[in-house]
Amino acid sequence: MSTLAVNDLHVSVDTEAGPKEILKGVDLTINSGEVHAIMGPNGSGKSTLAYSVAGHPKYHVTSGTVTLDGEDILAMSVDERARAGLFLGMQYPVEVPGVSVSNFLRTAKTAIDGEAPKLRHWVKAVNDTLDRVNLDKAFAQRSVNEGFSGGEKKRHEIAQLELLNPRFAILDELDSGLDIDALRIASDGVNRFTAQGDRGVLLITHYTRILNYIKPDHVHVFVDGRIAEQGGAELATQLEAEGYDKYLRAARA
Ligand code: ADP
Ligand code: MG
Ligand code: MG
Numbered sequence: 001m002s003t004l005a006v007n008d009l010h011v012s013v014d015t016e017a018g019p020k021e022i023l024k025g026v027d028l029t030i031n032s033g034e035v036h037a038i039m040g041p042n043g044s045g046k047s048t049l050a051y052s053v054a055g056h057p058k059y060h061v062t063s064g065t066v067t068l069d070g071e072d073i074l075a076m077s078v079d080e081r082a083r084a085g086l087f088l089g090m091q092y093p094v095e096v097p098g099v100s101v102s103n104f105l106r107t108a109k110t111a112i113d114g115e116a117p118k119l120r121h122w123v124k125a126v127n128d129t130l131d132r133v134n135l136d137k138a139f140a141q142r143s144v145n146e147g148f149s150g151g152e153k154k155r156h157e158i159a160q161l162e163l164l165n166p167r168f169a170i171l172d173e174l175d176s177g178l179d180i181d182a183l184r185i186a187s188d189g190v191n192r193f194t195a196q197g198d199r200g201v202l203l204i205t206h207y208t209r210i211l212n213y214i215k216p217d218h219v220h221v222f223v224d225g226r227i228a229e230q231g232g233a234e235l236a237t238q239l240e241a242e243g244y245d246k247y248l249r250a251a252r253a
Contacts, residue, residue, distance in 0.1 A: 002032040002069050002085070004053075004168050004200060009064035011045075011052045019060070022048045024225035026064070028202075032167055035194060035201045037211055037236065040222030041244045046204045047091050049222075050172045054088035055081050068168070083112055085167030089157040089174060091204075096144035101156065102126060104144045105163055112164060129159045132192075134185050150177030158189035168200040169193065175210040187213030208240040224251040 011023035022045045030036050040046050052059045053066055055078040066073040068084050076084060096104065105126060110116045117125070127137050133155040145153050154174055161169055174186055191214060193199055203214060211219075211233070219236045221229040221244070228247045229235065 001198065002167050002200070003067075004030045004073075004086075004202075005065075005067045006049075006053065007065045007067075009049075009052065009066065010062045011048055012060045012062050013048070013058060014060070019062075021062070022059075022225055023052065026226055028220065028227065030168065030200045030202060032198045032200045034217045035203060035214060036218045036220065037203045037205060037214075037216035038220045038222045038227075039205055039208070039236065039239055041206060041248065044222050045225040046206075046222055047172055048225075050088055050091075050170045050202075050204060053081075053170060054078065054086065079111055082108070082164075082166070083114075087161060087164060087166035087169045089154075089161060089169065089171040091172040091176060093145050093148075093153040093157055095146045095148075097146050099144050100141050101144055102140040105160065108160070108164060112166075125163060126159075129162050132162070133159050133189055134182075135159065151179060151182035154178055154186050155182060155189075158186050161193055162189055165193070165196075167198070168202070170202045170204070172204045173206070174203065175205055175207055183210060184213060190214050208236045211236045221247055223247040 006026050006028040009023050009026040010021060012019040012021045026049060038046055048059060052061060053073065061074055071084065073081055106117065106122060126140055130137055130139055135152065135155055145156065148156065175183055178186060187210060190201060194201060203216065216233055216236065219231050219233060220227045221239065223244060228251065
């Protein structure tokens with residue numbers, strides 16, 4: 001078993017008016033084998049948490065720790081974090097003109113494994129994976145995310161997840177921009193990933209809909225830069241009925 005631990009994490013971004021604190025003391029422990037959902041309103045800092053753990057340079061950790069099996073993740077480069085077993089599926093996947101999906105995936109896989117995958121085996125793995133997420137194999141030759149629809153971008157993220165097969169996956173609003181069929185395809189991919197065992201997922205969302213497809217073991221309500229409430233899957237059902245209002249009012253008080 002592996003453990004990803006976030007401890008009293010404070011994160012700021014630079015604004016024209018100076019540094020602004022976005023994360024105000026986040027505590028979160030995810031063991032491999034567990035699915036955690038973070039639910040919260042827009043602007044509460046969910047993506048900031050995802051990017052901070054993944055190592056985006058825009059986010060400055062001012063205090064607190066993030067460790068993977070006791071190792072200091074924050075001291076690692078983005079590449080080292082990926083090699084340590086972390087994966088980030090972004091809310092807004094970036095376009096990479098001139099880099100084919102096929103080359104992108106192979107480069108990422110090589111960086112993580114320390115050696116290039118055997119070509120014949122790899123081409124089949126890529127084709128099979130694209131097929132599972134219902135992307136035509138012609139996508140392998142297209143530039144990464146360029147001209148992809150919202151749903152195609154998210155299904156490509158899930159193809160990456162399956163091919164890179166990390167220990168921990170942080171999936172930021174996987175459900176945004178997905179119609180019901182694409183949501184099911186993406187969710188099936190996440191469920192295949194966790195079914196291997198010993199994998200951890202942090203699923204960030206503000207809708208409960210995706211939790212009908214991916215069953216969380218733990219649900220965290222995220223408001224104003226910190227976790228305001230924790231519970232099991234029943235907490236998502238309660239949020240569906242009541243919304244975030246109660247937590248927003250408490251945060252303002
Ligand atoms: P969420 O993913 O929960 O919607 P984000 O992490 O994207 O929230 O953003 C959290 C807050 O941080 C928002 O209020 C956003 O406007 C603010 N923020 C993020 N980046 C900057 C920035 N560069 N300058 C000012 N505010 C920022
Ligand atoms: Mg905030
Ligand atoms: Mg976000």
